[in-house]
Amino acid sequence: MKHLQISAKKREDFGKKHSSAVRREESVPVVVYGGGEETVHASLNTTDLRNLIYSPHSYIVELDIEGKKEMCVMREVQYHPVTDAPLHIDFFRVIPGKPVVIDLPVELYGNAEGVKVGGKLALAKRKLRVTALEENLPDAIRIDVSALELGKSIFVGDLNFENITFLTPATTAVCAVKMTRAARGAQAAAAAATGKKK
Structure with a gap:
């Protein structure tokens, strides 16, 4: 910390x-x-x-x-x-020896699956409130978004960090891969191609 x-x-x-x-x-x-x-x-x-x-x-x-x-x-x-x-x-x-309540910044890493097909990664929550002993507090909450698909979100309830308790509500969205025009076009093209094969 x-x-x-x-x-x-x-x-x-x-x-x-x-x-x-x-x-x-x-x-x-x-x-x-x-x-x-x-x-x-x-x-x-x-x-x-x-x-x-x-x-x-x-x-x-x-x-x-x-x-x-x-x-x-x-x-x-x-x-x-x-x-x-x-x-x-x-x-x-x-x-000393008592939990600290603090807002920690969110850092995203990895190349999301949804971004690879044209989606846009959006950070919805820049800081999350947590409680932990000072010696267990990281500089930031680092979240791997590699598996995040198009139209999907990561919520606080999905996070699991050792020795840290999240005080921000579990239903709070932290980040998401949002649909873009390019992604819609890619989906439409894929659907059309599938239709032709049938």
Whole structure:
């Protein structure tokens, strides 16, 4: 599992007025909670956050809050409705020996059977929510699509990874090979050829 180190400043003042002041300084208010420990309020520089928020990867975040280290995962981000800038972030502590809940990116590999006959491979879910011990967390959920046929999908319920439990509903489609004009044409041609042989 990838780790990302970020420095943070502790916040002693709370409330909307103080949060607005933090944002004017090009920082984002954050809270760190969980694990039966005290909730910690801090702020992160928006530049340091880019690699965390605007990344296809998922990370165990190592927050250095003025010398105090917090291992955590990003749980929720609130965005501005117009500018889409991050307004507030919740981090949940990673406790040794206890399962971590995190959204992992999906990576597809292999040449799908359906693509070979003209279909188009479509990724429907870019990240899946899982729970596992930190030491068992992979960088990504890698899915072999080699056997995926035209018009077929792979669902979360079809996935089986050792030491990982999926929290995303089993009925959620992860990827599919969709029908295209080329595939329809190939099917029609094959059907016509079969008809002539008869």
